[in-house]
Amino acid sequence: MAIHDLNSFLSEYFQTKNCLIEENIDGKMVIQLTEEMDRELMNRPFYWHYIKKIGRQGEPMKLSMITNPYKKDEQGEWIHFGSPRLHQILNKLKQGERLTKLFEVIHTAEKTPLYPWLITNIKVSYSGRYKKDEILSMGLQLVNGRMVVDAMDKLQKIPLEKSISDYCFTMSPIIKLQSGFKRIQDTITTYIENQEHNWAKDSFEVWNEEKKTLTHFYEDNLEHKRYMQELEDLKKRYQPTIQIKVINGGIFYLKDNSLH
Template identity: 40%
Template sequence: MKIEHLNTFIIEFFESQGCEVKVVEEHLIDIKLNKELDIALMNRPFYWHYMDKLGKQGEPMSLYLYTGDKREELNREWIHFGSPRLHQLFNYIQTKSKVSILYEQTDGNSQTALYPWLIMNCKIKIIGKQSKDIVGSYGLHLLNGMMCQNMMKQLQERTLQRIMTDYSFTISPIITPTSGFHRLFHYIENQIIQDDLTWATKSQDAYDEEVSLINHFYEQQSDIGIEWYNNELEKLEERLKPRVDVSIINAGIFYLTNDFQPS
């Protein structure tokens, strides 16, 4: 089973920002940037300054990405966990609306330390013979690395606000948000792998059976072209090939009092 969370994250991120995204084939993604993301990602401020000075619209650049597991000899940028480009995207997200910074309300009468948690709400899409969507909420303590599930439910009894209460102060994180996202993705991946994978086995068996039928039909029908064959295999893989996509709905850095102990 392959977990395509990075592929899905990149596609959904750029589409949500209004960029034109084209999936050429598996792990090959073409992205036409808009002006805002060109400025944020492509490091050419003088170009846009010059265009603005001339009153011209300017032409954003494109990204040609490869998201596979290992380096291929392709004329593309390899984006993976740990790559500078992915760090750029996470840093950009932290400054935009998808990421909130909230503080737990305190009594305002005494010095109170607030500890940083990275909270991520995500959609886990199980794809196969029987597909389903799961919405999950996960938390990572950015000092000690503790991870937990159902984070938003566990925070229901706490009052969170955008401004710190008087006499509260924050503790600086040891784990960076970029590293935190990486840890949470692996945490979710490991959970899925350790879960009951009967659905994946059944989906793979159904997929293999359908491939055999298509192969047999293709071999018997000499008038059917390779284009039909490839299209049928592509549709079959989309429908039955077992996989899991994980995508971020929203995320935030929540500063909580030390008495918060998730179950």
């Protein structure tokens, strides 16, 4: 259900941006950027301004990304949860791609219905003594309520366009968008609740031990301002929390059985 590493997420992201993945082996990826993505990610406004001014064709850069921790010393950008490049990509998604609408490309001469799917990519962050992130991709058909997991993986195999194909028409959703998001959220909540949470138990144990040590140190002055501050710092460091955040999503109009 979950994507436990970043390789799949990055590969899907750049493919949806029409970038060429020149290499993707064992956690090392080389991406040939398009001009649009070079402008988005590489911070070269003066280069592109100059190229356009002289009427030449610009040369988009290549990105080498490494998600395999055993290869992080090799040539390329070491990408992990918290790395600046990943934050940049996620921020771009938040800014401009929170919700998109695309249609499956259909070559037909007959009237063909397309069904609305709500598809969302969601980050689940576990925070305590240790930190962990998962990226989940969920799809919900807004007519019959069918739900699929790893939706983006399945969507990669389907040709999509911003305009609807000839002879195709859209089916009206029965499930409202807000209700659809709620169903997806409930599914993810159930998924989280069914997991083992030894990480949280471990965090509580360490937190309590650290509080005992701190209290013993300040036992004669538990009202001390520094004691209260350090107690709050321990809470921020060790209190187990789970956050769910939508990265992006979209409405995709697809043939009846396109997502299995």
